[in-house]
Amino acid sequence: MDLAKTSPGFRLRFGPEADGEAVCSDAPPALSRSDQPAPVDRTDWIVAALVASFVAGACLLLTRSMPSFLFQSMDFWFEADTPREISNMTRVHDDHYRASVHPLFSLLTFIPVYLLKHGLATSPLRAVLLMSGVIGGLWAGTLYLLFRLLGCRRPDASVFTLLGLCSASALFWFPVPNSYSWGSLSIMLALVLLLCAEQRPFGATAYVIASALTLSFTVTNWMAGLLVTLVRWPWKQAVQLSVNALCVVVLLWGVQKFIFPTAEFFIGHREETEFINHPQSGGVANVLSSIMFHTMVAPDVRFMKDDAYTQAKTDSFRLSERLTFQFSRPGSSGPLGLLAVGIWSALLLNGLWRLITLEQHLRFRLVLAGLLGFETLLHLLYGEETFVYSLNFLPLLLAVAALGAISPGRRIVVGLAALLTLCAGLNNWQQFQEATRSATQFTPQRELMTNMMQKDPDRLWPRSVGHVPLGLPGAPEGSAAYHEPGGDFSPHVPSFGVSLWLCDADGLPVVTSQTVPLSDIQQRFAPSTHPNVPAIVTQTPYYQATWSRLDATHWELRFKNYTNHIPAVVIRSVGPSGGPVTALDSDGTQIGINHRWAVKATPTPDAITLGDENRSDWMTAQSSAKSWNGESGWGYARMKFAAPSAGPDGEVRVVLSDLQPPVDGRNDYTHSPKRARLALPEPRLQASMDAQITHLMMSLVEDETRPGDPTFFYRAWHRQGSYITAALTRAGDPHVSRILSQFLASHDFAGGSGPEADAPGLAIWALTESASYIADPVHDQWL
Numbered sequence: 183m184d185l186a187k188t189s190p191g192f193r194l195r196f197g198p199e200a201d202g203e204a205v206c207s208d209a210p211p212a213l214s215r216s217d218q219p220a221p222v223d224r225t226d227w228i229v230a231a232l233v234a235s236f237v238a239g240a241c242l243l244l245t246r247s248m249p250s251f252l253f254q255s256m257d258f259w260f261e262a263d264t265p266r267e268i269s270n271m272t273r274v275h276d277d278h279y280r281a282s283v284h285p286l287f288s289l290l291t292f293i294p295v296y297l298l299k300h301g302l303a304t305s306p307l308r309a310v311l312l313m314s315g316v317i318g319g320l321w322a323g324t325l326y327l328l329f330r331l332l333g334c335r336r337p338d339a340s341v342f343t344l345l346g347l348c349s350a351s352a353l354f355w356f357p358v359p360n361s362y363s364w365g366s367l368s369i370m371l372a373l374v375l376l377l378c379a380e381q382r383p384f385g386a387t388a389y390v391i392a393s394a395l396t397l398s399f400t401v402t403n404w405m406a407g408l409l410v411t412l413v414r415w416p417w418k419q420a421v422q423l424s425v426n427a428l429c430v431v432v433l434l435w436g437v438q439k440f441i442f443p444t445a446e447f448f449i450g451h452r453e454e455t456e457f458i459n460h461p462q463s464g465g466v467a468n469v470l471s472s473i474m475f476h477t478m479v480a481p482d483v484r485f486m487k488d489d490a491y492t493q494a495k496t497d498s499f500r501l502s503e504r505l506t507f508q509f510s511r512p513g514s515s516g517p518l519g520l521l522a523v524g525i526w527s528a529l530l531l532n533g534l535w536r537l538i539t540l541e542q543h544l545r546f547r548l549v550l551a552g553l554l555g556f557e558t559l560l561h562l563l564y565g566e567e568t569f570v571y572s573l574n575f576l577p578l579l580l581a582v583a584a585l586g587a588i589s590p591g592r593r594i595v596v597g598l599a600a601l602l603t604l605c606a607g608l609n610n611w612q613q614f615q616e617a618t619r620s621a622t623q624f625t626p627q628r629e630l631m632t633n634m635m636q637k638d639p640d641r642l643w644p645r646s647v648g649h650v651p652l653g654l655p656g657a658p659e660g661s662a663a664y665h666e667p668g669g670d671f672s673p674h675v676p677s678f679g680v681s682l683w684l685c686d687a688d689g690l691p692v693v694t695s696q697t698v699p700l701s702d703i704q705q706r707f708a709p710s711t712h713p714n715v716p717a718i719v720t721q722t723p724y725y726q727a728t729w730s731r732l733d734a735t736h737w738e739l740r741f742k743n744y745t746n747h748i749p750a751v752v753i754r755s756v757g758p759s760g761g762p763v764t765a766l767d768s769d770g771t772q773i774g775i776n777h778r779w780a781v782k783a784t785p786t787p788d789a790i791t792l793g794d795e796n797r798s799d800w801m802t803a804q805s806s807a808k809s810w811n812g813e814s815g816w817g818y819a820r821m822k823f824a825a826p827s828a829g830p831d832g833e834v835r836v837v838l839s840d841l842q843p844p845v846d847g848r849n850d851y852t853h854s855p856k857r858a859r860l861a862l863p864e865p866r867l868q869a870s871m872d873a874q875i876t877h878l879m880m881s882l883v884e885d886e887t888r889p890g891d892p893t894f895f896y897r898a899w900h901r902q903g904s905y906i907t908a909a910l911t912r913a914g915d916p917h918v919s920r921i922l923s924q925f926l927a928s929h930d931f932a933g934g935s936g937p938e939a940d941a942p943g944l945a946i947w948a949l950t951e952s953a954s955y956i957a958d959p960v961h962d963q964w965l
Contacts, residue, residue, distance in 0.1 A: 221381070222327060222330050222331060225336075226326070226327065226330050226336070229326060229336070229340070230323035230324075230326045230327050231323060233319075233322045233323050233326055233343060234319035234320055234322055234323035235319060236319075236322075237315075237318050237319040237321075237322040237323075237347060237356070238315040238316055238318060238319030239315070240318075241314060241315035241318040241319070241356045241357050242311065242312070242315045244353075244356070244357035245311050245314075245315070245357040245358075247618065248357060248358070248618050248621070249618065249621050251621075252264060252358065252621055253265065253268060253307060253358075253359070257504050258503075258504045258505060258621065259358060259504075259505060259617075259621070260354065260504070260505050260506065260507065260567050260569050260570050261504060261506075261566055261567035261570045262358055262360055262570060263280070263360075264358055264359055264360065266280065267287075267359055267360055267361055268306075268307060268310050268359050270287065270288045270291070270292070271288075271291045271292055271295045271306075271310050271313070271359070272292070272295060272296075272299070272306035272307075272309070272310060273306075274292075274441060274442060275443075275444075276442075276444070277444050278438075278442040278444045278445040278446070279444060279445075279446045280446070281435070281438065281442070281445040281446050281447075281448060282446035282447065282448050283400065283401055283448065284361050284365075284398075284399055284400055284401075285397060285398055285399075285401065285431055285435055285448040286398035286399070286431060286434055286435060286438060287361050287364070287398070287399055288438055288441075288442050288445060289434060289435075289437065289438040289441065289442070290364070290398060290399070291313070291364065292441075292442075294313055294316075295309045295310055295313050296309075298312050298313055310359050311359065313359075314356070314357070314358070314359045314360075314363065315356075317356075317363050317364060317367060318352075318356035318357075318363060320367055321352075321356070321363060321366060321367045321370070322343060322346070322347055324367060324370045324371060324374060325342075325343050325346050325370060325577060325580070326339055326340070326343040327374060328370055328373060328374055328377070328577070328581065329342050329343060329584055329587075331374060331377035331378060332377060332543065332546070332581065332584055332585075332588060333542065333543075333588040334584055334587045334588060335587075337596070338584075338587045338592070338596050338599075341596055341599050341600050341603065342580060342583070342584045342587065342599055344603050345580065345583075345599050345602060345603045345606070346576060346577070346580050348603050348606050348607035348610060349477065349478045349479075349576055349580075349606065349610065350476060350477060350478060350479060350480035350507075350569075350572070350606075350610045350613070351477045351478070351569075351572035351573050351575070351576045352573075352576065353480075353610045353611065353614050354480070354569075354610075354614060354617070355572070355573055360573075361399060361400065362400070362570070362571060362572075362573040362574060363573055364399045365396075365399035365400040365403045365573070365574060366573035366574055366576065366577060368392075368395045368396045368398070368399050368403060368406070369396060369403055369406045369553070369574065369577060369578075370577045371392060371395060372392045372393070372395070372396055372406045372407050372410045373406070373410070373546070373549070373550075373577070373581070375388060375389070375392045375410060376410045376413070376414065376545060376546055376549060377543070377546060379414055380543070380545075380546075386419075386423055386426075389407075389410065389411045389414065389415070389423050389427075390423055390426045390427045390430060391427075392407055392410060392411075393407030393408065393410070393411055393423065393424055393427035394407070394427040394428075394430045394431050394434075395407070397427060397428070397431050398431055398434075400574075401448055402556075402557075402560055403574065405552070405553060405556045405557075406549075406553055407424070407427060408420075408424055409548075409549045409552045409553060410549055411423050411424055411427075413545040413548055413549055414545065435447065435448070458563055458564055459563060460564075460565065460566045462486070462508070462566040462567070463508065463565060463566055463568065464508050464509050466562055468508050468509060468568075469561055469562050469565075469568050470558070470562075471511070471512050472507060472508060472568035472569050472572070473557070473558060473561065473568060473572075473575050474530065474579070475512035475513075475523055475526065475527075476507045476510070476512070476568075476569050476572065477569070477572040477575050477576050477579060478522070478526050478576075478579065478602075478606060479512065479513065479515075479519055479522040479523050479526055479606050479609060479610065480507065480515060480519070480609060480610045480613035480614070481507055481510030481511060481512060481513065481514040481515050481519065481613075482510050482514045482515045482516075482613070483505055483506075483507070483510075483613055483616050483617045483620060484505070484506050484507070484509060484510055485503045485504070485505065485506065485620070486503065486504060486506045486508070486509070487503055504567075505617055505620060505621070506567055506569075507567070507569045508566070508567055508568060508569070515609055515612070515613050516609070516612075518605055518608055518609045518612075519609040519613075521605050522602055522605040522606040522609050525598050525601060525602040525605065526583075526602055526606070528598060529583040529586065529595065529598055529599060529602065530579065530582060530583060532583075532586045532591070532595060533582035533583040533584070533585045533586050534582060536582075536585035536586055536589045537550065537551060537582055537585055540585055540588075540589060542588065547585075550578060550581055550582065553578055554575075554578050554579075554582070557571075557574055557575055557578070583595075583599065587599075630762075630815070631643065631644070631756045631760065641795075642681070642691070642694055642696050642697070642801075643696065643756065644666060644670055644679060644696055644756055644757055644758065644760075645666050645667060645668065645670070645696060646666075647666070647667070648666055648667040648700075649664050649665070649666060649758055649891050650664070650665045650666075650718060650877070650880075651663070651664055651880050651881055651891070651892060652664070652665055652715060652718065652729070652731065652880065653715065653880055654712075654714060654715060654880075655714050655879040655880055655882045656882050656883065656884050656885070657883070658883060658884070659675065659883050659888075659892035660674070660675045661674070661675070662674075662675065662880070662892070663729075663731070663737060663759075664757075664758035664759040665718050665729060665758060666695075666757075666758045667700055667703050667705060667720070668682070668694075668695035668696060668697075668698050668703055668720060668722070669682050669695040669720040669725075669727035669729070669739075669741075670682075670695050670696060670757055670758055671729050671737070671739070671757065671758065672757040672758045672759035672760060673737050673779070673838050673840065674759070674840070675759045676759050676760060676761030677757075677759060677760070677761050677779065678753055678754065678755060678757060678760055678761060678763050678775055678776075678779070679753070679754045679755070679756050679757015679758065679759075679760045680739065680751060680752070680753060680754075680757065680836070680838070681694060681695050681696060681751075681752045681754060681757070682694065682695040682725065682727055682741060682749075682750075682751060682752075683695075683749070683750040683751075683752055683820075684724060684725065684743065684745055684747035684748070684749055684750075685747055685748045685749075685750055685822070686747060686748070687748070688802060689748075689801070689802040689804075689822070690801060690802055691750070691801060692747050693724045693725075693745070693747065695720075695727070698722050698724065702722050702723055703720060703721070703722055704720075704721040704722075705718065705719070705720050705721070706718070706719050706721075706869075706873070707719075707872075707873055707876055708728070708730075710730045710731060711730075711731070711732065711733075712731055714876075714879060714880070715731045715880070716876060717729065717730035717731075718730075723744065724743075724744055724745050724747075725741060725742060725743050725744055725745070725749075726740075726741070726742040726744070727739060727740070727741050727742075728740045732837070734840075735839060735840040735841075735842075735843075736837055736838065736839050736840070737837070737838045738835065738836070738837050738838075739751070739834075739835070739836040739837075739838075740833055740834075740835055741833065741834040741835075741836065742832055742833050742834075743832055743834075744832075748822060748823065749822075749823050749834055750820055750821060750822045750823065751783065751820075751821045751834065751836055752818060752819070752820045752821075753766075753773065753775060753781060753818060753819040753820075753821075754795065754818045755795075755815055755816055755817060755818070761815075762776075762815025762816075763775060763776060763815060763816070763817035763818065764776060764811065764812060764813060764814075764815050764817060765777055765809075765810070765811050765817070766792045766809065766810040766811075766817050766818075766819050767792075767808060767809040767810075768790045768792060768808055768809070768819070769808070770786070770790065771783075771786050771787075773790065773792075773819045773821070775819070777841075778840065778841055778842050779838060779839065779840060779841065780838075780839040780841060781819070781821075781836060781837070781838055781839075782836070782837050782839070783821055783823075783834060783835065783836045783837075784834070784835040784836075785823065785824075785834070787821035787822060787823055788822055788823055788824035789804065789820075789821075789822045790819065790820070790821055790822075791803060791804055791805050791819070791820045791822075792805060792807055792808075792809065792810040792817070792818070792819050793805055793807075793810060793817070793818060794810070794812050794814065794816055794817060794818070795816050795817070795818040796814065796816050800818060821836075871913075874909075875910065875913050878906055878909065878910055879910070879918070882922075885921050885922065885924070885925040886898040886903075886925060887902065887903040887906040887907060887922060887925075889902035889903070889906075898925070898929070900941035900942075900944065900945055901940060901941055901944055903922075903925075903926055903945075903948075904926065904941075904944035904945050904947065904948035905944070905948070906922070907919065907922040907923055907926055907948045907951075907952060908947070908948045908951045908952070910922060911923070911948075911951055911952045911955045911956075912951070912955065916955065916956045916958070919952045919955060919956055920952070920956055920958070920961055922952070923948065923949050923952035923953070923956075923961075923965075924964070926945055926948055926949060927945075927949055927965055949965060953965060
């Protein structure tokens with residue numbers, strides 16, 4: 183059966199060469215040989231495989247150079263949703279709500295990652311990074327084949343492939359797990375099908391698969407599949423094939439929904455409307471600059487406030503700022519970047535002219551123009567950080583530039599492309615390193631500390647056990663101070679650490695708060711000026727240290743030395759909740775830290791030393807410097823006192839002052855707590871119960887319970903929350919019980935490893951326990 187359309191249309195036929203499937207071919211068969219795409223032979227496949235292998239390995243090496251906290255931080259890396267996408271690739275019971283935009287991303291990525299994880303017996307994150315490297319390699323190999331099919335000679339195709347790999351988009355995104363590398367690959371596969379179809383016809387199945395694949399990773403990428411189908415088939419058949427592709431995706435989405443119950447349907451979802459005309463996109467000029475220039479040449483790296491910043495109500499850590507290119511001027515990275523922008527502009531302008539005037543590849547040029555126009559219009563209206571979508575633009579822009587390599591002036595175009603590869607590669611590598619350095623400044627101090635502990639295990643390090651949060655019950659997790667056994671202390675999350683040393687005559691520490699054996703430490707709560715924030719007393723055979731909260735911005739240490747050694751109080755970047763110490767200053771009586779904190783001691787220290795603890799002699803070095811600055815973040819300040827017994831009764835008093843006004847937050851626990859009393863002859867039982875209640879209360883974040891250290895557990899868990907609620911209810915405070923039970927009744931959340939079967943029953947049990955203790959008809963009616 184033949185369905186024919188007169189020239190210059192198409193001819194659709196059934197024939198044996200397609201095994202009974204519908205195939206389409208160009209109606210005018212008399213195209214000159216020079217108009218045909220270059221044949222791809224075995225050599226090209228070998229080159230593509232070598233390129234893919236090299237790029238996959240390079241991606242893994244780049245990944246190792248990046249701070250690992252980037253894989254745990256939402257939006258920081260140019261608005262990348264990296265933690266969510268890693269979780270979607272590795273966990274069935276994660277929240278797969280983004281299937282509303284990436285219809286089959288979870289299904290199509292989970293399977294290969296699962297096979298890698300179990301086949302290589304590696305961790306889920308490692309399997310994801312390996313898979314991301316493989317995708318980067320496949321992308322590079324496909325790009326090379328695309329240029330060859332377009333008609334570029336092998337050296338030319340190699341130059342443009344290398345240019346693509348040196349682009350800002352490829353360099354910044356392939357080392358980071360993301361959905362757009364998969365989507366970009368699907369777009370290129372559709373374009374490769376279109377070029378291959380100029381050499382030999384393909385059946386309908388190939389177009390259905392290509393169209394479904396583009397839709398699977400990102401809804402808007404379906405435009406590539408639709409246009410490729412439309413230019414190769416009569417419009418009625420094109421509509422039918424596109425409907426078939428949609429049906430395939432819907433059926434596979436049903437399979438995905440069965441495996442991933444939280445997957446959202448991708449039709450009719452309206453949540454994305456909030457990103458239309460978003461103020462953080464910066465307007466038309468910034469969007470166009472990002473699409474046309476930042477995709478290839480990285481400008482200067484900037485920070486901007488993240489409008490989605492939250493720290494409490496989320497499972498993934500967010501920072502208040504994120505990296506951005508959106509408001510950077512093209513070429514703002516320096517002379518090399520400016521030169522690269524000029525060369526890229528010339529290549530693009532020439533390519534756009536060839537896109538209009540070239541006689542070859544009419545269908546390909548129509549699809550290319552249509553996709554570029556669609557993507558540009560889409561992101562003029564939608565999105566915040568345009569660079570996050572740059573992998574969708576990159577192959578299209580490279581294809582436009584490569585049109586110059588199959589036109590008059592080929593040598594000039596290829597020469598400019600080679601020069602651009604050098605300039606853009608150097609510029610982009612510098613900006614990539616700057617971005618990773620900037621990210622390192624935000625890396626949690628615990629991660630920096632553990633890395634340094636491996637390099638320098640003999641240095642004095644915090645215990646990292648036995649943390650006690652000291653803060654107002656219900657306050658945000660970031661506002662609490664933290665204490666470790668031995669007396670180490672941090673006044674904020676993150677801030678710095680305060681350590682206690684007893685030194686010999688040469689200044690070497692003999693006893694420190696980090697090295698006193700746990701068996702020699704006794705620790706207890708003591709009354710303080712605040713009913714809900716007790717003082718914490720540490721007693722050892724060598725010293726006594728008492729930390730207490732004076733008010734919202736002041737903490738006090740009282741340190742008594744029981745030995746003949748010289749006492750010293752040391753400020754370091756590591757501690758129970760340390761942070762980078764980049765600036766120190768001293769006037770002889772007071773130490774300033776990071777232009778935010780002030781530390782003053784009584785009596786006045788005999789000597790104050792400021793410096794970098796990465797120096798080999800940092801523990802004993804003496805310096806009269808009044809200030810120190812260092813981007814490394816490893817600054818320290820050591821206050822040494824004149825005699826073993828300093829001050830009245832041998833006591834040293836140190837006050838930490840926060841110079842930044844506190845943010846007034848919600849506090850539901852301002853009243854004096856009511857505690858159950860035990861009528862028992864052993865008073866230690868009452869003290870133990872009071873200490874347990876105090877621990878639980880200071881671990882509350884607003885109206886949430888946390889199963890452990892609030893800085894490590896970013897949400898309440900149903901099971902532990904039920905037990906905590908019931909325990910504090912029985913402790914005798916109906917006000918606390920009412921707040922926690924109402925949260926438990928109105929929030930449906932799971933445990934750290936997904937839904938737990940006993941959670942609903944435990945929640946009901948905790949609610950009934952609370953109701954019986956509260957005995958409030960209004961509360962009962964609310965429940």
